[in-house]
Amino acid sequence: MVQCSEGDCSTEATHRCSRCKERVYCSAECQAKDWPTHKTQCKKVTTQPGAQPNSSLPPGYMMGPLGPMSMLGSTYNLATGLSTPASSNALFFxxxxxxxxxxxxxxxxxxxxxxxxxxxxxxxxxxxxxxxxxxxxxxxxxxxxxxxxxxxxxxxxxxxxxxxxxxxxxxxxxxxxxxxxxxxxxxxxxxxxxxxxxxxxxxx
Incomplete structure (x- = not known):
């Protein structure tokens, strides 16, 4: 079993960080909890010489810690190719x-x-x-x-x-x-x- 990378979690991991592909998690909640610790290393990995940008993202999107997102707040599903706008009646996400x-x-x-x-x-x-x-x-x-x-x-x-x-x-x-x-x-x-x-x- 590959264990979730979040330090306090012992659950089996089901997916990788979509940004660096190195850390593994059992859920989005654990990934978000681990982000303050992981983000520095994640940035180092994705900015190394020779790192290839994700060419499958639509214009205006970048790879965030929880997946593709736009500066306007919408998220993008790589599997379906569909975007989801952020609510305008509550704070972001x-x-x-x-x-x-x-x-x-x-x-x-x-x-x-x-x-x-x-x-x-x-x-x-x-x-x-x-x-x-x-x-x-x-x-x-x-x-x-x-x-x-x-x-x-x-x-x-x-x-x-x-x-x-x-x-x-x-x-x-x-x-x-x-x-x-x-x-x-x-x-x-x-x-x-x-x-x-x-x-x-x-x-x-």
Whole structure:
């Protein structure tokens, strides 16, 4: 039996990482849980000289840690050739992780934390730290399509206030990526954050 690569799992593996083809997993949940540990090695493998890009992906898609995805948030099934759009009424990959965007304060916290990671440059496709002002980042968030349908101008104002006055959300507070991870309901949400950042960064 080939055991799942996630450290706390002893279940038999059923598939490989679609990006590097080296790590094996029993489920998408274990793959997402292992991603913070695996991503550095995964990037090294896929960026080695002579590595061949996946030519079977349609234009606009790249190979993500859980399979092909586009910058607009849709996923692509290599077996069927069909794409699935991300929901516009809940945060990115909500169906995968079970999160529904119903509470403004929770969304404020999510956006502030993705900005912290974006600003630090500590995410999968980062080219380095960013000096983009938070208000400019929020404008890109609003253009990205990840916000729920009820989002209004007053929510933008609430978010900007949250980033200055909330104990956790205050951007003057120094917060590490590990602290953000510990602040999440599930460690797997960190992968969601990295996917969200890619979508936000490439919007408008």
């Amino acid at each position: 909500s169906e995968m992780f079970g999160y529904k965007a119903e509470c403004p304060e929770r969304i404020y916290s999510e956006i502030v934390d993705t900005y912290r990671i974006f600003r630090s440059g500590d995410y999968l496709q980062a080219t380095g730290p960013s000096s983009m002002p938070f208000e400019e980042y929020v404008t890109k968030v609003e253009k990205s399509g990840i916000l729920p349908g009820w989002w209004k101008e007053e929510n933008r104002d609430g978010l900007l206030k949250f980033s200055k006055e909330d104990e956790w959300g205050n951007l003057e507070r120094q917060v590490t990526k590990e602290e953000i991870k510990n602040h999440l309901d599930k460690p797997a949400y960190m992968l969601t954050y990295e996917m969200m950042i890619e979508r936000i960064k490439n919007s408008g």
